[in-house]
Amino acid sequence: MSSTEKVELDPAIRDAWHVCAVAADIAPGATAMHCLFGQRLEVARDAAGRPVVRGDGRVLPALERYGFIWTSPGTPPEDLFPLPGYDEPDRKNVVTGSVGIRVSAPRAVENFLDMGHFPFVHTGILGEEPHTEVKEYAVAIDPVADEVVATECQFYQPRAAVGSSGGAKTEYVYRVPHPFCAILYKTSPFDAVRMDIVALFVQPVGEEEIIGHTMMSIIDDRSTATEVRHFQLTIFGQDKPILENQRPRKLPLDPRAETPIRADKSSIMYRRWLTSKGVAYGVIPAP
């Protein structure tokens, strides 16, 4: 398969952490085969329960965070990006499912940042006609954390979360702390102050093939983990056929490749940010 051929990785991608397995899937003593950048990986745990990742004929760096095992083909930073709130004791942290999709990692991230598709793709759940307007929001690069941040996002949602009982204007904050990971903070139906966290961690199996892993950290003592999973998998299942019909599969970084509108401000910022980092994997670089 051409999409999983070995390619030379750009430094930004080579030296980053990448999700490669769901932590709960790797029992102590067990070994599982996975795939990253078209390379086979062996993911296991040592006697002390620490993750061990082998690939390319050597032991690769490994880390366990947010319910997943992460590795890197290069020299990654000491730790993964932080996820404030995740450790609060009353939160329900649920690994909500992994979906294989024939698309590039950045196309999946861009879809995650996109509110305009809610009424058409997640009809009756995250959006509903005629509430189609994407109101003005703010987007910027946080220079300290080096991440894309979109704030003041709001959208009318018929059933924003698994615990919602009716439609509400939902407020969103998006973070892209990693070229292939995005995090969303949204109004919780059960807490006026704190926000629910939904994360997308993309495992680039190949340039045009991914596994999208999702995780939720929510303030909700009513819904069961299974209900939360079903909700999230329904959403992802609705995105999959759209993503698999995007052409080209790689994300074009040329500003003239596609036609943005103001609602796409965050995607434009994300594409520029990828360009500035020199990301070449899963994208068509700007000419």
Place this chain on the structure above:
Amino acid sequence: MLNDEQRRAWQPVASSTDLVARHVFAGAIWGQELALWRADDGHVNAWENRCLHRGVRLTIGVNLGSELMCQYHGWRYANRTAGCTYIPAHPADAPARTICNRVYPAVERHGLVWAALEGTVEGAALPELPMDGLVLRPVPVDVPPAEVEAALAAEFGRDRVRWLVQPVDAGRSIIRGVLAEQPAEPLPVLRRWSARLGRLRDRLEALPRPPVAPIPPELHRVDPALAGLPEPGPAGTSLRLRVARKWPVAEDVTAFRLAPLAGELPAFQPGAHIDVALPNGLTRQYSLTNGPDDTAAWVIGVKREPAGLGGSTCLHDAVREGDVLAVSPPRNNFPLRRDGLLTLFIAGGIGLTPLLAMARTLHLARLPYHFHAFARSVAHLPFVDVLDGLGDAVERHIGLDPAATTAKLEAIIGTQGEKHELYVCGPTPFLDAARAIAAAKGWPDTAVHFEYFKNERPRDASNAFEVALARSALTLDVAPGQSIVEAVAAHGIHIPTSCAQGACGTCRVGVIEGAIDHQDVHLTPSEKARGDCLMACVSRAAAGRLVLDL
């Protein structure tokens, strides 16, 4: 890279029967994907299979009959031109006119749909084919087109079936055959050919051959102007209303019921109008027809004006139920007095809309009024059901010629009774006639209320003059061709406008000093003579300088 021959040759891309109503069919020529769809008017569209917005295949979109809607963000593209007509994420903005998907020439002949990657519909000639032949079931073969052609010729010859090979890609083809004549019983014939072609396909695909690389899709760059972010839509149209219902109310008149997305509509008065920002970028004014007992949704009546700039035709043709329109809060420059002892309403054609709202108001308040509705024919009289609800107060005057209309107006208007008020709305000649009659019969113009749809008087903006803004302590020049509204806007002072032609009265500004050259049709002669206000979008200084209350 494709060569010229590959680009320009007509290729069969579908059987006519594949293009079923309200479906989108996937086709391809030399590795270039096509979205094929038939509109309700029968037109066959062959477009690049990629939404200009975020690249989603249009074959997973929705064929709405006159438009194709992309599945991802609901962008809509027009039949024939593939111009984007609506972007749901920004209901107040008109899509840039240049947002246009790639359209390939396509024709439908001999039971097949033909397309070419380049050229015009008139361009290259189509192959000669039997006129009423039987189109066989297409058979896809994963074999290069040239090989398939050679195999077909060797296997079946050319006498009974005309063979066509659609080059789907460098290594993929679709066999399409047309039988010279229609057999009496087509089904067994079709089955037989399907079986034969199936066997041929299996044999060809089993032959050893080196792998053929697919031809990459040609992805064209969009216009540089489209790569940036467009600015927000027209200011002032801050309400978002859904077209809850669209229905014909007379010959050439369509009514729209506009409902709020959530919550309640702002209050309005009889005579008020709204600005509607249209998907084609124009803004148009329409009077509300609602009575005070009908506040859940606004109803406007839109007359099709084929000679206009496309505002009404856009509403008639492009806007559909469920669409969201950006609309201004209501503005009332045609207020209704409710202290008359008798109110006369005289409506010409579509000019009835604001008067309808007024009559309904008086009707509910049990105040005396007469309503005279003039129309070319019974079929041209809009909102008959609402008129029926007004009962005896309504008199219809149908099909009168100009002379008869004048005579009728003379009879209706008569001499003014004590505290009688006259409200007139309609086309310019009709309105002019009614006002002239009222004036001749001695009605004071304070009792004659009117609203023109448009300012059809000749206007002259050729002089230069100075305006002093009393409250802003600012003096500035108005250049020839420039309006007062434009001149003060350049200094950051915003005068609200609506029709921008001196008809609606929104841009009224107080005048403290100076001689005015009134060019509007909104003010009454006595208001004009008083000289204490003007319509800043069209009127100017008669001489020298004006001091404005701004």
